Amino acid sequence: MPGDARSMRAGADVGLRARCGPAWGFCENVASTIKIKEPQLKRYEIHLQPGQSSMQCREFVPGELGEHQVAVAIKAVSFNYRDLLASDNTYFVPIAPGRVPCSDGAGEVVAVGSGVSAFKPGDRVATTFFPDWKSGPADAASLSRALGAEIDGALTERFVADQSELIGIPDTLSFAEAATLPCAGVTAWNALHEAGSLKPGQTVLLLGTGGVSIAGLQFAKAAGARVIITSSSDAKLERARQLGADHGINYRRHVDWEQEVMRITEGRGADVILEVGGPGTLERSLRCVRVGGRIAYIGVLTGMAAQANPVMLIPKVASIHGIFVGSRAMFAAMLDAIRCHGIKPVIDREYAFDEVPAAIECMRSATHFGKLVARVGH
Numbered sequence: 001m002p003g004d005a006r007s008m009r010a011g012a013d014v015g016l017r018a019r020c021g022p023a024w025g026f027c028e029n030v031a032s033t034i035k036i037k038e039p040q041l042k043r044y045e046i047h048l049q050p051g052q053s054s055m056q057c058r059e060f061v062p063g064e065l066g067e068h069q070v071a072v073a074i075k076a077v078s079f080n081y082r083d084l085l086a087s088d089n090t091y092f093v094p095i096a097p098g099r100v101p102c103s104d105g106a107g108e109v110v111a112v113g114s115g116v117s118a119f120k121p122g123d124r125v126a127t128t129f130f131p132d133w134k135s136g137p138a139d140a141a142s143l144s145r146a147l148g149a150e151i152d153g154a155l156t157e158r159f160v161a162d163q164s165e166l167i168g169i170p171d172t173l174s175f176a177e178a179a180t181l182p183c184a185g186v187t188a189w190n191a192l193h194e195a196g197s198l199k200p201g202q203t204v205l206l207l208g209t210g211g212v213s214i215a216g217l218q219f220a221k222a223a224g225a226r227v228i229i230t231s232s233s234d235a236k237l238e239r240a241r242q243l244g245a246d247h248g249i250n251y252r253r254h255v256d257w258e259q260e261v262m263r264i265t266e267g268r269g270a271d272v273i274l275e276v277g278g279p280g281t282l283e284r285s286l287r288c289v290r291v292g293g294r295i296a297y298i299g300v301l302t303g304m305a306a307q308a309n310p311v312m313l314i315p316k317v318a319s320i321h322g323i324f325v326g327s328r329a330m331f332a333a334m335l336d337a338i339r340c341h342g343i344k345p346v347i348d349r350e351y352a353f354d355e356v357p358a359a360i361e362c363m364r365s366a367t368h369f370g371k372l373v374a375r376v377g378h
Ligand SMILES: NC(=O)c1ccc[n+]([C@@H]2O[C@H](COP(=O)([O-])OP(=O)(O)OC[C@H]3O[C@@H](n4cnc5c(N)ncnc54)[C@H](OP(=O)(O)O)[C@@H]3O)[C@@H](O)[C@H]2O)c1
Pocket: 079, 080, 081, 082, 183, 184, 187, 207, 208, 209, 210, 211, 212, 213, 230, 231, 232, 233, 236, 251, 276, 277, 281, 297, 298, 299, 300, 301, 302, 323, 324, 325, 326, 363, 366, 367, 368, 369, 370
């Protein structure tokens, strides 16, 4: 509640717990009185500026907590391809100037409003991509607000959200590992287990070794599936094999990689395909999906133009299902599987908070394997 003793208003409880230090501002003696300065919290904002990164680090003062709100000291944020698109302002949602980017954060609760029952200070939580998509099928309302696009995201030292918009994270995961999950993890989970109805023994095809595909690899193997993965790089394929991939195809060497998929599956095709490419890859996915198989249409790595002919779906009796991340309930189911199977998300590189523009450029170069993460508030 605004004004409540548990309010996170800057410096409100400094006297009680002597929270004097970099994270909470500092105290200084001035003519025998103690003056308490506001904490110097930082966040990134998107400001398009020619010739330099649009990811600008700015100081800010957080507002008061609402009755049902939770304040989180974000410890780690992971990057998704959409964050690169947002920073270039080529995401399909226009990004308002000053928008705080990124959907995927994890951290520690530092204050709660008077009506909060789900969390207490010290709890470890992650953000949810669509705060209004709790469970069940999506509708327009549940997709109307996404972090880092229509509303401010997680690339901030202090994130405030309604208690229903956060989710507790397992103790087995570091903050950095948990921060990889809200977008890429939930997307892969949704594609395999909701849209894909994956069964043990079925064959999953993954394209490339980015965040969605590597999460998909881990979840598919945990579900007892056979995994075929493509990559531009033999070294990345070897890393994928070490994570359990059964077959790797270098799509640079095998331009017609769908023929390799058909060969490996002895002419049957893949049961579930996580299609993260788009033009140029979707046509090939249509050729190597099995009769009755499912293509989860996820990504735009090769662009947004449509080229594939959907008539190919008829003789395949196959389906293409659009995926837009997933609900909080899917996130919870995925966390259960992560706990049960001891899955550890794959982080390629961790960056300091002031290195965010470098992380975005690494994503542009597509040299990573799995996820890129920034540490926050260290
Ligand atoms: N619909 C949704 O809800 C949703 C959610 C998350 C992501 N996405 C989209 O899904 C796509 C993947 O996201 P991400 O976060 O996993 O991206 P990412 O981590 O940036 O993935 C990049 C990797 O994809 C591979 N790649 C690049 N171009 C490729 C191509 N032409 N064919 C096959 N692989 C290619 C490369 O791996 P190799 O070097 O190994 O080839 C690259 O390292 C993006 O378009 C993103 O916007 C959509």
